[in-house]
Ligand code: SF4
């Protein structure tokens with residue numbers, strides 16, 4: 001189904017020469033309308049320096065108000081707008097249209113494909129049920145665990161000790177890694193890369209004393225050994241976290257019991 005072309009800048013006197021025509025092919029799903037998902041094309045005029053999130057807003061506000069997607073910060077911090085764009089998991093708010101299209105004579109040569117991330121149940125359009133994802137996150141106890149009495153001063157840590165888990169502190173829980181993992185697609189019971197990344201963040205924290213508990217949780221049949229080292233997670237992470245490396249470090253800690 002195609003829609004009429006709308007200019008983002010259409011007021012008389014405003015220069016719209018920087019706008020190009022781009023077709024966004026979006027996988028739509030509304031269980032109240034049909035049990036089947038289907039693709040819908042929206043042809044819009046937009047500045048290619050805008051982001052895919054801006055295009056989705058334009059479509060929602062000007063073409064079809066029923067288009068449903070999550071977003072909050074619009075600046076790569078909240079992690080709510082992970083979606084598959086041209087077959088790859090990305091944050092819509094961090095993806096420039098010019099970086100994923102080829103423009104010739106003011107028209108994108110191919111449609112931009114936008115669909116929900118895989119492996120989680122689609123609720124509507126680009127919105128998936130994140131409950132299993134957050135349950136796996138909660139299961140690894142992503143908080144500082146300590147024994148004994150509260151210290152009377154702050155818990156000190158050397159710069160070297162802080163460095164050990166610096167990379168995994170950057171996670172924004174967007175699910176781009178977990179939903180790009182073929183093991184997770186085939187078995188949603190697998191904890192998935194994001195949960196392991198967040199376990200890593202505390203296992204390797206010198207102030208934490210819950211490492212053994214977390215390692216036992218990840219020693220489960222649905223735990224860290226399910227990872228097949230495909231690197232999809234590392235490629236998908238919008239924060240540049242070395243996800244596969246973190247998973248390998250947790251595996252090593254499980255074998256050596258040194259962390
Ligand atoms: S590790 Fe990266 S891709 Fe995975 S949830 Fe965290 S920020 Fe998103």
Ligand code: FES
Nearest residue numbers: 074076078079093
């Ligand atoms: S909207 Fe917050 S990360 Fe994209």
